[in-house]
Amino acid sequence: MQHSTDDRGPSADGNPDKPYVGRFAPTPSGPLHLGSLLTATASWLQARTRGGSWLLRIDDLDRPRCPPGMEVVILQQLEAHGLAWDGEPRYQTGCQAEYDEALESLAAAGLTYPCSCTRARLQQTSLPGPDGPVYDGHCRRHPPEAGKPLALRLRVEQGELRFADLWRGEQRRSLEREVGDFVLRRADGMTGYQLACAVDEQHQGITEVVRGSDLLGSTFRQRLLAQRLGWQPPAYAHGPLLLGGDGLKLSKQNHAAPLQAGEAGSSLWQCLHALKQAPPPELKGAAPAEILAWGLAHWRPQALVAAQHRKVETN
The missing domain is CATH 3.40.50.620 (HUPs)
Incomplete structure (x- = not known):
């Protein structure tokens, strides 16, 4: 889509x-x-x-x-x-219930999936992007490995995201190639930085x-x-x-x-x-x-x- x-x-x-x-x-x-x-x-x-x-x-x-x-x-x-x-x-340590509620809402909309990729695998397979490594989507296409701790990622659609930065002018990124599916909850159970900040x-x-x-x-x-x-x-x-x-x-x-x-x-x-x-x-x-x-x-x-x-x- x-x-x-x-x-x-x-x-x-x-x-x-x-x-x-x-x-x-x-x-x-x-x-x-x-x-x-x-x-x-x-x-x-x-x-x-x-x-x-x-x-x-x-x-x-x-x-x-x-x-x-x-x-x-x-x-x-x-x-x-x-x-x-x-x-x-x-x-932030006092706001976990708010983060959990947002994550549940995203999961209910079918926008999350589990990921068992280790840090070593991510270092080897992530793709280069303008803001750092971009996840290659491995666990979107394949079931996560049994017995491994699971992170939760946002399922990012194809397309482009644009906004007008007040000091830098128009900014744009390809969602699939330059943003990628990113972590919402880490494998250790901690809420991911991006989700926490958006909720905050x-x-x-x-x-x-x-x-x-x-x-x-x-x-x-x-x-x-x-x-x-x-x-x-x-x-x-x-x-x-x-x-x-x-x-x-x-x-x-x-x-x-x-x-x-x-x-x-x-x-x-x-x-x-x-x-x-x-x-x-x-x-x-x-x-x-x-x-x-x-x-x-x-x-x-x-x-x-x-x-x-x-x-x-x-x-």
């Missing part, structure tokens, strides 16, 4: 009838670093300049990866940088997601899940990534240095600079509140849009 989903109409801006609701969703596998702060700052400025809410979600579903107490460290880091959130944080956005009433461009592949999967569950997906804006001296993305996996409270002003200034907001040099030593006040008064996402378009054209 051919299926094409085009989100370039009103949904490019989320639901215009709803108040703006943004969010920041760190995983407490380690402290925040400058790359995390870049996303948080962009999301916070976008929400506050729209007169909207900025919610905090702690993506702590994968407990073995999350050292005890790390979520407290993250909250303290955000507070030290003046990034105040609205309401109580949402913790719906239950928190998120109207716009600001995230790094490295998560563009996840956006396609989460938008697809929202549509299959009968929900209006939020709008999405994908921002730049910060690279270290080795040319790799700043990340916990690449051992990026954690944010320091004593360097909060300098770190925020660097984020505004990376977001193409041209903060004045003399602002670099100011307190976080002063830097954020300047950011609110001068927030121009169109400068970031222009910079990203120039980058795309020269690549």
Whole structure:
């Protein structure tokens, strides 16, 4: 069955009838670093300049990866940088019933199937895609192997998924060749990242997601899940990534240095600079509140849009 989903109409801006609701969703596998702060700052400025809410979600579903107490460290880091959130944080570990309900709905619609493929087999047989490896559909065509732990995958139809990214313009993927059947529940029983995030956005009433461009592949999967569950997906804006001296993305996996409270002003200034907001040099030593006040008064996402378009054209 051919299926094409085009989100370039009103949904490019989320639901215009709803108040703006943004969010920041760190995983407490380690402290925040400058790359995390870049996303948080962009999301916070976008929400506050729209007169909207900025919610905090702690993506702590994968407990073995999350050292005890790390979520407290993250909250303290955000507070030290003046990034105040609205309401109580949402913790994924408290939302399992919502994830189970969504999975049951997809299964009842015939959109899931079991998969016994091991990590070794996936490494050998997955197909190359623009956002990483794409599952080859082995267990869609063959019964899963007896006695092996089973994951559950979404049965992705043929066709194309398109949406208008607020900062990067039109994005599109072939569902079959570039997205593929992805995991909804892991073989160890843990809810998959894509399903959890899609459910979280719906239950928190998120109207716009600001995230790094490295998560563009996840956006396609989460938008697809929202549509299959009968929900209006939020709008999405994908921002730049910060690279270290080795040319790799700043990340916990690449051992990026954690944010320091004593360097909060300098770190925020660097984020505004990376977001193409041209903060004045003399602002670099100011307190976080002063830097954020300047950011609110001068927030121009169109400068970031222009910079990203120039980058795309020269690549």
